[in-house]
Amino acid sequence: MTLAERIQAPGPKKILALDGGGIRGMITIEVLEEIENQLRQQSKQGAAFRLAHFFDFVAGTSTGAIIAACVSSGMTVSEIREFYESSGKEMFDKVFRLNVFKRFRTKYEDEKLAGKLQAVFGEDTTLGSDRLQTVLMMVMRNATTDSPWPVSNNPFAKYNQPGRKDCNLKIPLWQLIRASTAAPTFFPPEVVTFAKETPNEYQFIFVDGGITMYNNPAFQAFLMATVEPYKMGWATGEDQLLVVSVGTGTSPKANADLAPDEMNLVYNATSLPSALMYASLNEQDLLCRVFGKCLAGDPLDREIGDLKMAKGPVGPSKLFTYVRYNAELTEEGLKNLGLSGIEPKHVQQLDSTDYIKELQQVGQAVAKQVKPEHFSKFV
Numbered sequence: 001m002t003l004a005e006r007i008q009a010p011g012p013k014k015i016l017a018l019d020g021g022g023i024r025g026m027i028t029i030e031v032l033e034e035i036e037n038q039l040r041q042q043s044k045q046g047a048a049f050r051l052a053h054f055f056d057f058v059a060g061t062s063t064g065a066i067i068a069a070c071v072s073s074g075m076t077v078s079e080i081r082e083f084y085e086s087s088g089k090e091m092f093d094k095v096f097r098l099n100v101f102k103r104f105r106t107k108y109e110d111e112k113l114a115g116k117l118q119a120v121f122g123e124d125t126t127l128g129s130d131r132l133q134t135v136l137m138m139v140m141r142n143a144t145t146d147s148p149w150p151v152s153n154n155p156f157a158k159y160n161q162p163g164r165k166d167c168n169l170k171i172p173l174w175q176l177i178r179a180s181t182a183a184p185t186f187f188p189p190e191v192v193t194f195a196k197e198t199p200n201e202y203q204f205i206f207v208d209g210g211i212t213m214y215n216n217p218a219f220q221a222f223l224m225a226t227v228e229p230y231k232m233g234w235a236t237g238e239d240q241l242l243v244v245s246v247g248t249g250t251s252p253k254a255n256a257d258l259a260p261d262e263m264n265l266v267y268n269a270t271s272l273p274s275a276l277m278y279a280s281l282n283e284q285d286l287l288c289r290v291f292g293k294c295l296a297g298d299p300l301d302r303e304i305g306d307l308k309m310a311k312g313p314v315g316p317s318k319l320f321t322y323v324r325y326n327a328e329l330t331e332e333g334l335k336n337l338g339l340s341g342i343e344p345k346h347v348q349q350l351d352s353t354d355y356i357k358e359l360q361q362v363g364q365a366v367a368k369q370v371k372p373e374h375f376s377k378f379v
Contacts, residue, residue, distance in 0.1 A: 004155045006056060007135065012378050013234045014242045015225060016055040016071065017218035019281060020062025020210035021248025022350025023088050023359065028067055028246045030363025031325050033077040034370045042372065042379045050074050057135040059221035061209040063248065065138040065180035069121060069173065072136040087116045088353045117174035127153050127176060128169025137224060139209030139217050140180040143189060148212035150220055151176055156231035166195040179206035216281035218245040218288050222320060236319040238293045242378045245288065247326030249362065250278055251348040285324055292322030295374050323374045327366045337365040
């Protein structure tokens with residue numbers, strides 16, 4: 001079955017959305033393994049089962065884009081874990097200390113990360129490759145046009161038409177993944193060439209999609225699947241569409257002792273990016289719970305709770321079924337997961353490559369939230 005045929009096939013559709021979060025993607029991987037195990041048992045396909053067999057659409061931002069591309073390519077979760085375990089520290093390759101100018105711009109080199117992505121996905125594999133078994137959406141920010149870019153391999157999309165000289169499907173897959181992971185101050189931006197080797201050739205500069213509204217890409221994936229201009233046209237309804245959203249943990253930095261005069265230029269420069277990322281992923285989660293029937297998810301705040309039983313603005317039935325798996329990486333949050341022995345600062349950073357085992361423990365604790373009934377109507 002071609003991707004176009006899969007998109008247009010009758011029956012319920014399933015979306016998997018994966019947050020950004022650097023090496024904290026290890027949390028996502030552990031949750032995905034539990035999902036894979038449960039779906040394998042329900043599908044009765046045995047060792048041949050892959051998440052790409054169940055999910056029709058996989059979306060990801062930053063590290064979520066890497067994992068999403070792995071899933072869409074038909075890799076097992078154990079293969080994805082092996083890739084992260086063996087390559088995590090190497091991908092976060094620190095800029096040589098004597099290179100003052102480079103260290104002023106970014107913390108890490110990008111050559112090894114790019115090399116790893118080329119090794120896994122192929123240097124010549126494009127976004128339009130048949131190797132991708134599902135719809136794949138990756139979010140990045142186009143710094144040249146100052147706009148978020150949710151790029152997909154949807155064959156019906158306007159900028160994916162083969163007659164266009166700047167058809168997105170011709171762009172190397174690894175380069176788009178690299179663009180989605182180019183976190184400012186961590187990695188250099190990625191320059192992507194469009195309409196290559198034609199008189200119309202031009203370039204855009206991309207950075208990490210985590211600094212757009214779509215570090216959690218769940219609701220944007222729903223919109224791409226259903227809104228008319230994207231031309232996928234999937235049906236809505238609690239029994240027609242499932243959205244599974246997996247986070248990489250949150251670490252809100254509450255400070256009851258904060259004084260107004262502490263909020264200087266340095267404070268704002270260091271705190272605003274993470275604050276905006278947290279707010280945006282929370283907003284995407286909230287939208288999914290308002291318009292979708294929420295089966296799983298921690299409380300969003302003390303006023304609205306988890307919205308599992310709340311009525312929405314679309315009538316008695318919601319537009320899709322929704323589950324959200326995530327963790328709060330604070331001292332209290334880790335304690336609630338039964339992980340009081342883990343130091344919060346060890347698992348909060350995007351580049352905590354020395355604490356991969358602890359991140360896996362967090363992911364395994366979050367994975368206990370995964371229940372067979374979350375998927376049973378869609379198997």
